[in-house]
Amino acid sequence: MHHESCIMNLDMLIKNGHIIDPANKVDEKLDILVSEGKISRLGKPGSIPANGAHVIDAAGKLVVPGLIDMHVHLREPGFEYKETISTGTAAAKAGGFTSVCCMPNTNPINDNRSVTEFILSQARFAAARVYPIGAITKGSKGEELAEMAELHSAGCRAISDDGKPVANAAIMRRALEYSKIFDMLVISHCEDSALAAKGVMNEGIVSTELGLRGIPRAAEDVMTSRDISLAELSGGRLHIAHVSTAGAVRMIRDAKSRGVKVTAETCPHYFSLTEEAVRGYNTMAKMNPPLRTSDDVVALKEGLKDGTIDVIVTDHAPHAADEKAGEFDYAPFGIVGIETSLGLTLKLVDEGVLSIAEAIRKLTAQPAAILKIDKGTLSAGSDADITIIDLSEEWVVDSSCFKSKSKNTPFNGWKLKGRAVQTIVGGKS
């Protein structure tokens, strides 16, 4: 312990790396000096003397702002058997993420100051920074607004009833209006509950063949349309969570072109898999919204490319092995993702969908800007949250090696290229 703390207190010089800092439009070889947990300066390779700093040779590697995942479930408090703030942030760090936003569907729900404060107190010892997201409504029941001022002053930068839609349009309207006091981001889980009904996968030929209840794409589109209208009406800042359909991409693109304050995210599984992955009643392919069709995958990639979709998140949703075993109908929705997100996102770079700088922007500067947090850049003076990526490393996903407490991934055994080799949080690696 003593030895480790000595190293952590040292200055750090990251040499010869290829820096990509989209917020500052930096894309070149630079050295970075880290001092007292902050980025002290950047300079041409060889221009900064080590002066006793711990030297990290990043030759041949990418050096980028610490990655941000603005949509994860850390499960604490209440579901510590699935994940804890400690294991979830360890997983984040292993995946290259230095900051995560945790959704409020814990037990108790994070709809009040004391739960937010509990999360933040647990996060003091965490491997990555934790930004709690508060609930939109009390108990996420969709009935009355949660105390937004309390949540905001306790540290929430966004609110969401994620996992559930706010079914009542009037309540959603009021949430978006009231959020303007604090410039709070409202994150919407767009799903029409009546249309989704008891569905467990995308509605289509595969659900017909498997005899599983389908969730039509319209269940997402209808609510996306509603919330865009409400954002327009209220002037609040709306962020659409886990976009999975071509229709939602189209509507968000249109709304942005009209100047509506709306941003959007999608997850690696929605652009990497289709409903075909459910065949064999694979519960690892069960999530909400469900995996869609190849047409939707094409539309999501277009949306990522043209900027309609601002952010890539994981919706990291740990569940215990026993819960994901058994009947498909009974398995809970959701998969872990934070340790495979970067590798799957880099596939988009290989495919030519995104440039490397655009991919990194969607994992750093964009979520930081949407959340209005002072993160996601390598500007001098900012916190030294830095991810070093080896783009050439080929690796095979092995869920048994995950730092996450849960192993529920559909990507086990996938060969990926590119991986975070070092994740530095506040100057500590």
Add this chain to the structure above:
Amino acid sequence: MSLSTKDLLGIKSMTADEIKLILDTALTFKDVSERDIKKVPALRGKTVINLFYEASTRTRTSFELAGKRLSADVINISTSTSSVVKGETLLDTARNIEAMKCDMIIVRHSCSGAPEYLSKRLKSSVINAGDGFHEHPTQALLDMFTIREKLGKLEGLTVAIVGDIMHSRVARSNIYGLIAMGAKVRVCGPPTMIPPGLECMGAQVYYDMDKAVEGADVVMMLRLQLERQAAGLFPGVREYARLFGLNQQRLSGAAKHALVMHPGPMNRGVEISSEVADNTPVILEQVTNGVAVRMAVMFLLSGGTKAEA
């Protein structure tokens, strides 16, 4: 020839030859049930478990009789009397049963895929006795057996399946099987009960029952679950019967020799008029044939060949 698989999970993955093998084998078993002594020693010493997570009288009894007529020891387990109510998982229940050394587990479950899930994890043969809205393979086999017995063939026939296709495992298994055997399949029902993608399976979709029945060699009616009304799938029984109920007048549009079938239990006056139901002997013959077909399936899955049957 014998079946190459350990389990019978669905018709979708079966070849025409495999279906024909089962139907041919069932023919030789059919007369066992007609004898005074309704028993052959084919499965003597084998243990068969009926594991039913959903209420059933007809299918469970049919499997039980089939097993007993093959001299197997048959045990029935249903949810109300099992450890399921204590919260035991499906797999734990099945593994406990297997630990008592059984050879075959017949599973009915309200969740699609439950038999497939067990089959991958158990050494015993698993027979799907109906899973969710997925498949009910022995029902389709007994339907095909009955059609072949009555009309002499399957190839080239036109079969209309009418009713709630979306929630019907019987419909799915019959679509796969009949198409594999060279029949033409029409499906008919309100659009609210027609799931997407049926054309991709090779079926033609009709909303007009008269057109669906026109010239058909077989009219297969499905049971209407009355609780679907609350989900908005149809406005009421009266209108449903008017649009999708089989009555004598509507049946007159079918081929002269047309068979009327129903997997049971029937809602008289809803999907089928009593007049039609009571004038067709086929619906009860389906039940009779069910025993023979299930004997054939159990026999073939336990390694028997048609020549030994």
